[in-house]
Amino acid sequence: MKLSRRSLMKSGAAAALTAALPMPFVKSVAAADEIVMASLYDLSGAFQEVGKQMNDTLTLAVEDINASGGLIGKKIKVVTYDLQSNLQVSAQYAQQAALRDKVAVVHGGISSASREVMRPILDKYKTLYFYDTPYEGGVCDRNTFCVSTTPSQTVAKLISHACKTWGKKGYILAADYNYGQITSDWVKKFAHDEGGEILGTEFFPFDVTNFGSTLAKIQAAAPDWVVTVLVGGTPLAFYRQFAAAGLNKKIHVCSTTFGSGNEQAVLTSSESDGIVVCYNYMETIDNAQNADFLKRFHKRFGDNYPPLSELPMSSYQGVQMWAAAVRKAGSADRMKVIQALEGGISLEMPSGKFAMDGITHHCTMDVHLAEYKDKVPKIIETFAQQPPSDTAAVCNLTKNPNDNQQYVIKVN
Amino acid sequence: MAYATIVGIEVVYAIATLILVSLGLAIIFGMMRVINLAHGEFLVMGGYAATIAVHHGVNVWIAILIVPPIAVGLIGLVVERAVIRFLYGRMVETMLASWGLSLLIVGLLTTIFGSSTEGVPMPLSGFTIGAYQASGYNVFVIAFSLLTLGAVYVLLRFTRLGLLARGTMQNAAMAAALGVDTTKVYAVTFALGAALAGLAGGVLAPVAGIVPTSGGSYIGQAFITVLGGGAAALTGVTSAALLFGSVGQAATFATNPVFGSVALLLAAVVLIRILPNGITGRYFKGWL
Numbered sequence: 187m188k189l190s191r192r193s194l195m196k197s198g199a200a201a202a203l204t205a206a207l208p209m210p211f212v213k214s215v216a217a218a219d220e221i222v223m224a225s226l227y228d229l230s231g232a233f234q235e236v237g238k239q240m241n242d243t244l245t246l247a248v249e250d251i252n253a254s255g256g257l258i259g260k261k262i263k264v265v266t267y268d269l270q271s272n273l274q275v276s277a278q279y280a281q282q283a284a285l286r287d288k289v290a291v292v293h294g295g296i297s298s299a300s301r302e303v304m305r306p307i308l309d310k311y312k313t314l315y316f317y318d319t320p321y322e323g324g325v326c327d328r329n330t331f332c333v334s335t336t337p338s339q340t341v342a343k344l345i346s347h348a349c350k351t352w353g354k355k356g357y358i359l360a361a362d363y364n365y366g367q368i369t370s371d372w373v374k375k376f377a378h379d380e381g382g383e384i385l386g387t388e389f390f391p392f393d394v395t396n397f398g399s400t401l402a403k404i405q406a407a408a409p410d411w412v413v414t415v416l417v418g419g420t421p422l423a424f425y426r427q428f429a430a431a432g433l434n435k436k437i438h439v440c441s442t443t444f445g446s447g448n449e450q451a452v453l454t455s456s457e458s459d460g461i462v463v464c465y466n467y468m469e470t471i472d473n474a475q476n477a478d479f480l481k482r483f484h485k486r487f488g489d490n491y492p493p494l495s496e497l498p499m500s501s502y503q504g505v506q507m508w509a510a511a512v513r514k515a516g517s518a519d520r521m522k523v524i525q526a527l528e529g530g531i532s533l534e535m536p537s538g539k540f541a542m543d544g545i546t547h548h549c550t551m552d553v554h555l556a557e558y559k560d561k562v563p564k565i566i567e568t569f570a571q572q573p574p575s576d577t578a579a580v581c582n583l584t585k586n587p588n589d590n591q592q593y594v595i596k597v598n
Numbered sequence: 599m600a601y602a603t604i605v606g607i608e609v610v611y612a613i614a615t616l617i618l619v620s621l622g623l624a625i626i627f628g629m630m631r632v633i634n635l636a637h638g639e640f641l642v643m644g645g646y647a648a649t650i651a652v653h654h655g656v657n658v659w660i661a662i663l664i665v666p667p668i669a670v671g672l673i674g675l676v677v678e679r680a681v682i683r684f685l686y687g688r689m690v691e692t693m694l695a696s697w698g699l700s701l702l703i704v705g706l707l708t709t710i711f712g713s714s715t716e717g718v719p720m721p722l723s724g725f726t727i728g729a730y731q732a733s734g735y736n737v738f739v740i741a742f743s744l745l746t747l748g749a750v751y752v753l754l755r756f757t758r759l760g761l762l763a764r765g766t767m768q769n770a771a772m773a774a775a776l777g778v779d780t781t782k783v784y785a786v787t788f789a790l791g792a793a794l795a796g797l798a799g800g801v802l803a804p805v806a807g808i809v810p811t812s813g814g815s816y817i818g819q820a821f822i823t824v825l826g827g828g829a830a831a832l833t834g835v836t837s838a839a840l841l842f843g844s845v846g847q848a849a850t851f852a853t854n855p856v857f858g859s860v861a862l863l864l865a866a867v868v869l870i871r872i873l874p875n876g877i878t879g880r881y882f883k884g885w886l
Binding site for chain 1: 802
């Protein structure tokens with residue numbers, strides 16, 4: 187190919203144009219009667235499925251608020267970006283949302299890695315940030331509100347149940363990155379608290395599909411139960427191979443992640459029966475708010491929608507929490523909203539009572555222990571109003587409002 | 599003793615899956631010199647073919663053993679006619695073209711199926727060795743891989759098609775001069791390689807979750823095995839799979855899966871350093 191200056195310029199211009207194309211065409215100026223909110227979830231790539239669900243529940247929350255007259259007399263306008271399961275893109279769009287769109291609040295970031303990329307950017311540009319995903323705990327930042335669960339709320343109940351009903355000996359299988367490693371430290375601590383012991387811990391790279399050696403090692407160790415802290419596509423292979431070897435009849439399984447990727451839909455019920463989980467939300471919760479929520483959600487997004495997990499519910503409850511704070515403050519101004527949230531707000535939500543803990547910027551909420559039967563999580567026990575005690579042990583934003591870090595909580 | 603048997607089965611299983619995953623690539627890359635970076639996606643399409651068949655009520659054995667190789671073989675034929683046939687003898691270009699193809703397939707699969715995990719139910723139950731439970735399907739995969747390896751060997755070594763294929767790959771001009779329709783031979787050989795990749799995807803569908811991007815977890819293993827094997831397609835793949843499979847599994851048992859993967863890669867690096875042309879570059883020369 188011959189390259190002349192002209193053809194180079196042409197292709198350069200074309201490249202510039204295509205580079206500009208993926209950006210959503212939004213005007214930055216918010217009309218006077220609008221409050222702008224950014225939805226920054228991963229709508230493509232590894233987190234695509236759950237990202238789409240989270241964006242859908244956020245959409246429902248916003249549409250409901252707008253339909254019932256809006257917030258403090260204004261409509262909420264959502265600017266949606268696709269983080270593409272890519273950290274570089276997360277940084278870029280967080281910056282755009284803050285500087286160009288000048289949004290009042292950002293909801294989003296799914297992985298802990300993408301949260302830690304966006305959090306400093308939103309701090310720097312003084313843009314309020316809501317993180318709506320269950321995570322390992324410890325974020326302490328006045329500009330950030332973490333509205334989903336942390337290990338002391340869910341994992342503690344799960345492991346205590348395992349030790350009490352199944353026996354004292356456990357085995358951990360975890361994904362080999364920060365969430366898996368930190369959570370498995372918590373599992374060890376909670377097991378020790380119950381007088382149990384962990385016979386072995388195995389970490390897996392994301393692309394492992396053969397769990398044969400692990401199954402042999404588990405059998406050699408002969409634990410009473412196995413806890414999985416696996417993410418992505420690999421867990422399916424594990425549950426399937428575990429059941430195919432007939433081990434699900436002998437060794438109990440509980441999980442910190444099962445169901446959020448809709449694994450039970452692909453597994454047969456004989457493969458998934460008996461798996462125990464503990465979450466803030468599952469569709470089987472029986473209360474009026476949840477029945478009403480599910481009716482509205484399915485009316486808006488169709489009846490064939492896969493079962494919603496804790497993650498999309500956190501997005502919904504996160505938006506409602508923010509909206510309640512705006513109402514209370516009478517303004518969408520960042521500091522006023524933060525102060526309203528720190529003053530404590532309590533809502534009745536589909537997952538039960540849902541309250542902001544002003545000291546840690548985390549939430550106190552109900553958690554539900556459930557066992558899968560015929561592909562549906564049947565609730566065994568509900569633990570009312572669990573505080574975020576792990577983060578509370580290290581973080582006090584009332585005393586140290588300028589604190590800004592993620593504590594790695596000493597487990598042992 | 600029972601534990602040793604279980605470990606033994608797992609090591610052989612690791613070797614067998616390496617062979618199964620690499621066989622199609624051994625033909626497309628080892629024989630035809632086409633660097634097919636879409637090999638992993640061919641496997642994934644095999645997995646999806648099996649999933650679709652099972653959803654439509656097809657018997658699970660037919661769904662995993664018959665449907666995927668036919669479906670992916672046909673896709674391979676189309677790909678060869680549309681893209682690859684223009685690129686024979688140009689290895690770097692085949693790499694670029696098949697990389698593009700791989701991205702396209704991942705995109706198409708995501709559009710059609712979404713990125714949630716799919717799977718096929720396990721058709722065999724487990725059995726007991728002493729106090730241990732073992733997976734019956736793993737034993738089936740071992741037997742089936744060896745059977746496939748044998749079948750491909752017989753096909754290439756003793757049939758007219760195999761002779762024509764080997765002759766054409768060795769010296770296409772000479773084969774054409776002798777009256778062989780080399781265009782057809784190329785197309786059929788590529789389709790065979792694609793069909794084998796699809797078969798591997800189908801056979802592994804019950805043990806592995808399938809997502810559009812899961813080709814990534816196979817492509818590396820397949821290329822390492824074929825490169826480590828060297829010039830002789832089948833002997834090379836078998837010997838390299840023996841080496842890498844046992845090193846990887848031994849390390850996995852001794853430590854954990856992370857070090858298992860590391861040990862496998864390390865073995866590959868050392869092997870290529872000592873034998874730059876692969877195992878069959880020095881040993882088993884002239885074998886198939």
